[in-house]
Amino acid sequence: DQQVKQNSPSLSVQEGRISILNCDYTNSMFDYFLWYKKYPAEGPTFLISISSIKDKNEDGRFTVFLNKSAKHLSLHIVPSQPGDSAVYFCAASANDMRFGAGTRLTVKP
């Protein structure tokens, strides 16, 4: 049972534009949400997180939005840079940590 879903396997954007990655979850017990970035042949690395008591968290070019009523979160990257090209995983936690299938982001120069 996939409790965390990333329905877009890939996304391509132009350098300088905004990248929006989406994630949906089904378990209302999740109270902490994270985004990870993964390069080939490496483990995922933490990018940004948000607690369920907030609806927005910003860190430089990265902003995560949480809509609890819709059980939806998104990651905005602006402006997008070629170095942002990677696979992005959404994760949700209620002590355990469940991941989505990932979205491959390609930022074109």
Next chain:
Amino acid sequence: DAGVIQSPRHEVTEMGQEVTLRCKPISGHDYLFWYRQTMMRGLELLIYFNNNVPIDDSGMPEDRFSAKMPNASFSTLKIQPSEPRDSAVYFCASSPGGNTEAFFGQGTRLTVV
């Protein structure tokens, strides 16, 4: 700290053989997670431990899979007997608390032929 350390980085084995993957978490971290990365399901949680105790192993695909954490600095994931469909990248991660950032190892790429 050197981070989460997994060994081996690559493992090629024949079908039917036993495979053991190893993980050393970051010192002081109370949670340890084992994941399997597949194209279809992304990072699939297999099992996680809190203070060396298995909390949820519902993600372990079959009885052929087992995991142990004999002490706070070591965990193993064993597959016996291995099958070609077990071929994947297996990640170990640790975190200092339940709802905090988890730190990943570099993974073990397993190929069962």
